[in-house]
Amino acid sequence: MDSKGRFDGQVVEWAVVGSDIGPLLLAATGEGLVSVVFHADDAVRDRALERLAGRLGAELVESAAGRLAEPIRRLDAYFAGALRDFGLPLDWSLTAGFNRQVLRELASGVPYGTVVGYGDLADRVGQPGAAQAVGTAMGSNPLPLVVPCHRVVESDGGIGGFGGGLETKRRLLALEGVLPQPLF
Template sequence: MTNNGVVEWTVVESDIGPLLLAATGAGLVSVVFHASPEVRDRALDRLRSRLGAEPVEAPDSARLAEPIRQLAAYFAGTLRDFSLDLDWSLSGGFNRQVLRELAAGVPYGAVAGYGELAERVGQPGAAQAVGAAMGSNPLPVVVPCHRVVERDGGIGGFGGGLETKRQLLALEGVLPQPLFQP
């Protein structure tokens, strides 16, 4: 059960499309890309089953006000470091350890390899497990899994789609902006 037993959520527009944000009394618990009605409904079902609470739509939620403000500032290019309370209850064990290291140790405008992150958490050789941890990240953008790339310079995978990853890396100055805007 979540802190206070309530999960509040809303969908906000961003430069990478609609994002579903959900928060508990402990903090931001979920960020979901491409939050169309179908994606939103699946995400809410997952929250309901994983957290044991009925998600409540709350666009004016005090819990969500600061995440909304900080994400808007990030996409405007005026915020480089998120300072939000995070609820880690959707991640555990090795995945949580890797995601916390990522959040603390790979700053805006930098990237790290999957193997490098594995070494940082004391598990050299666990690059594939790091990739799985990135894929399970319940807090993308805020916990910046888009900053994890392949050793050979490839962009790697991304749950939000490679174009979304490319857009986030371009926003942070890691990749050039596209030659032609869509």
């Protein structure tokens, strides 16, 4: 936004789509997918869109076509078990510094069906001992699911935390064959 509160011309397209883990809010800029929000009921959607408009200084336009058509198609394929790598252009503008470094390593270095420990991920980005900071990076991930923070677990075998909720994390790990399918 400029000094008078007007948008600088950037347009962000957004849509809420159904998925096996509930409604997801997707948003994309001209650069790529910029945000994924879990459990996107009306209240969550409205808060997320307000934050996006403020952080990006952009006009938000609802649209499941255009920039979001391919991300939606690939999410459907992922949940159908037919896609293992999203391969989408991503807009990293909602993250920076150490968090961006960790998230980029996660996106490129932890493939479908595998997990990594918080400490191991810290080691991979050259910050041994920064497991807690990696946890913070996971919690601030603007692109969960596509940048697979559900694949980060505790070194002692625990599932760890997850901003989308532990049941969502369990379901995603089960989909990828890391955990057994839930009984109900």
